[in-house]
Amino acid sequence: MNLNCHLIFSLYTIYGILSKVMASKGKVRGASGQHPLVQNVTVTEGGTANLTCRVEYNDNTSLQWSNPAQQTLFFGDKKALRDNRIELVRASWSELTISISDVTLSDEGMYTCSLFTMPVRTAKAYLTVLGVPERPEIDGLTKPAKEGDYITLTCMTQGSKPAADLRWFRNEKEVKGAKEVNASGKTFTVRSSLQLHVDRNDDGVAYTCRVDHVALAQAPQQATEVLEVHYAPHVEIIHSPAVPQEGQYLKLECVSKGNPSPDPVMWTKDGTDLPDLDRVIVEGRELTFTSLNKTDNGTYRCDATNHLGTSSAQYVLYVYDDPTTLPPSTTPPSHPIPPDPTALLGSHVSDPTVTGSRDPNALGQHSTDHALIGGVVAVVVFVTLCLIIVLGRYLARHKGTYLTNEAKGADDAPDADTAIINAEGNHAHAEEKKEYFI
Numbered sequence: 042m043n044l045n046c047h048l049i050f051s052l053y054t055i056y057g058i059l060s061k062v063m064a065s066k067g068k069v070r071g072a073s074g075q076h077p078l079v080q081n082v083t084v085t086e087g088g089t090a091n092l093t094c095r096v097e098y099n100d101n102t103s104l105q106w107s108n109p110a111q112q113t114l115f116f117g118d119k120k121a122l123r124d125n126r127i128e129l130v131r132a133s134w135s136e137l138t139i140s141i142s143d144v145t146l147s148d149e150g151m152y153t154c155s156l157f158t159m160p161v162r163t164a165k166a167y168l169t170v171l172g173v174p175e176r177p178e179i180d181g182l183t184k185p186a187k188e189g190d191y192i193t194l195t196c197m198t199q200g201s202k203p204a205a206d207l208r209w210f211r212n213e214k215e216v217k218g219a220k221e222v223n224a225s226g227k228t229f230t231v232r233s234s235l236q237l238h239v240d241r242n243d244d245g246v247a248y249t250c251r252v253d254h255v256a257l258a259q260a261p262q263q264a265t266e267v268l269e270v271h272y273a274p275h276v277e278i279i280h281s282p283a284v285p286q287e288g289q290y291l292k293l294e295c296v297s298k299g300n301p302s303p304d305p306v307m308w309t310k311d312g313t314d315l316p317d318l319d320r321v322i323v324e325g326r327e328l329t330f331t332s333l334n335k336t337d338n339g340t341y342r343c344d345a346t347n348h349l350g351t352s353s354a355q356y357v358l359y360v361y362d363d364p365t366t367l368p369p370s371t372t373p374p375s376h377p378i379p380p381d382p383t384a385l386l387g388s389h390v391s392d393p394t395v396t397g398s399r400d401p402n403a404l405g406q407h408s409t410d411h412a413l414i415g416g417v418v419a420v421v422v423f424v425t426l427c428l429i430i431v432l433g434r435y436l437a438r439h440k441g442t443y444l445t446n447e448a449k450g451a452d453d454a455p456d457a458d459t460a461i462i463n464a465e466g467n468h469a470h471a472e473e474k475k476e477y478f479i
Contacts, residue, residue: 075099077156079166084144085256086173086202091130092166093138094154103157104137109150115139146170146202146227171256172202172228177264179250185300186239187349188272194235196250196264200228205254207233212247244270244300273350274299276306278343280356287363291330293356295343303345303352311339333360 077094084090094104106114113121118132130138141148149170156162177198186192196207196218209218218233233250237243251263279294295306308315308328315321320331330337337360344353 075102075156075158076162077104077154077164079152079154079164081167081169083169083171085171086144086146088144089140089142090144090148090168091138091140092152092154092168093136094164094166095136096156097135099134099156101134104132105155105157106137106139107153107155109152111153141168144168144170146172149227170202171254172200173256174198174201174205174231174252174254174262176262177207177250177252179248179264179266182266182268185269185271186243188240188270190239192237192239194237194248194250194266195232196235197230197232198252198262199225199230201231201252201254201256202228203255204229205231205252207231208251208253209233209235210249210251239268239270241270241272241300243268244272269300271300271347271349274303274345274347274352276343276345276352276354278341278354278356284361285333285358286361287333287335289333291333291358293328293341293343295326295328295345295354297326297343297345297352299345299347299349299352301347303347307344309342309344312342335360 075096075098077096079092079094082090082092092106094106096102096104103117105116108114108122114124114127115121115129115132115137117137118129120127120129126142128140128142130140132138137154149168152166152168154164154166175198177196180195180197181193183190183192194209196209198205198207204222207218207220209216216235218235221232221234223230223232235248245267247265247267249263249265251261253261274297276295276297279296281292282289285291295308297303297306306326308323310316315323315328316336320334321337322329322331326343328341328343338358341356341358342353343355344351346352
């Protein structure tokens, strides 16, 4: 049927050309200046392509559109190819516009617009069809993964033309993957791989594979997977107050992190079960003393376990006496000193796998203050003793006998007045009294 249709249109075309030639009898005006004008068209697969052919000067000559297989689509306003997707948009002596709906990749190629002058003039327009990439898929995810595992995530998309670009994101931050492109007919299959060494920080992290393509400029395709990582517990004990005293309220909280969650936790005292006392309350992860007592002294341990391991933390409690005047919260009582500071001074001790141990009752700061004061006093005493010793040695070196005027003449004088006179006279005339021996 299509062959007959094409034959009829071919005869019609020849008849039209001959009729115009005979009618004009050499009076073709400006035929050499007529030329059809077309433009290349790009359309996304599944969309609609409009092909337009225009001519500026036309003396009632017909226009025709042909497909890449040289099949006539429209001759003027007459449809030649029976394809319901192809429709006439506008037909006149100066323009012929047709549309192709639901475009497929097979529609891509060179389309020809012909102007039936003598000779026939043509113009070619290339129809480019963009292949839309399929929604990406992520493979290789193990749920749940274990801390320390190596896993490879693979993202794939098919049907893109030209080849799509795949990008990886860890939450919102882009990370690099290894891309591979393979041709499949007119379209491309694209893969991208991402290798991970997972740890507990990857638990709950979203990895997204995004497809970038010219056909998806407005709405890029993407796929997201959230990692679930199982890891052993980590335990820490949080406490208050800093210096527990008799009669005070004290709460110990066992903070444990692990996946699966290590519930419940277990509290022990000195390696045995907790005493059955009304003022010692265990609620979930919390151990509460409503009113501290000296009998509460000891080492309290919190254990948390899941299928990947066990972790524990310790808190050494020493209850101080209640002073008559309560000290500030940052100053410990001065008189009660535990018998063994290394064993009884409150401290937070954890197992080797737990970091960040604490010392809840430590008096190191206050002991440092007392030591500083004692050191200052010792220095002052030492300096004072040194000054006394130096002064004593100085006085000893300058010790002597001092004679008064009375003493100078007292040897031969009967009384004090005569001694003074003798002393003055002897001093004044010492040079005059000379004795010569022959």
